[in-house]
Amino acid sequence: MNNMKYWKILTLVTVLAAIVSCNQKKGQGVYGEKFEINNPLTVDDLLAKMEGKDVIEAQVKGVITGVCKSEGCWITFTTKDGEAFYINTKDKAFSLPPEVVGKTAIAKGSALSIEKQKQIEIEAGEDPDDLDWIDAVSFSADGIIVQ
Numbered sequence: 001m002n003n004m005k006y007w008k009i010l011t012l013v014t015v016l017a018a019i020v021s022c023n024q025k026k027g028q029g030v031y032g033e034k035f036e037i038n039n040p041l042t043v044d045d046l047l048a049k050m051e052g053k054d055v056i057e058a059q060v061k062g063v064i065t066g067v068c069k070s071e072g073c074w075i076t077f078t079t080k081d082g083e084a085f086y087i088n089t090k091d092k093a094f095s096l097p098p099e100v101v102g103k104t105a106i107a108k109g110s111a112l113s114i115e116k117q118k119q120i121e122i123e124a125g126e127d128p129d130d131l132d133w134i135d136a137v138s139f140s141a142d143g144i145i146v147q
Helices: 002-025 043-050 114-123
Strands: 029-032 055-063 074-078 084-089 104-112 138-146
Touching: 043 055, 055 074, 074 104, 104 114
Parallel strands: 084 138
Antiparallel strands: 029 138, 055 104, 074 084, 104 138
């Protein structure tokens, strides 16, 4: 009897350890295009580099503080001032699961200034007076690595 009890407990512990291990890794990996990590910037460093520029190709690193609940098409990092910085998946070509929140990630893509975003909208036929909703630098990610 004692031997049987031992094996039942050992089996239960093994199963629980496997479940915990899987849950810890859930959400990690590459989403979108695979890329080599190369000197990623913090959100604040990226925003400082954007001053006076329309477009910057960059990698940005941070802790994921939010994810699109309906499609997984964007994530947020937070600036040092506590502001949300949105990172959109380019053309909604890939999505991220809710389990990525709280994990560190590196996004590779393009940052666009407010002025450049408005210019694109005007060229697409939008009324220049109706573009007040564009009020922050945008970032479109080709790929995101969640660690």
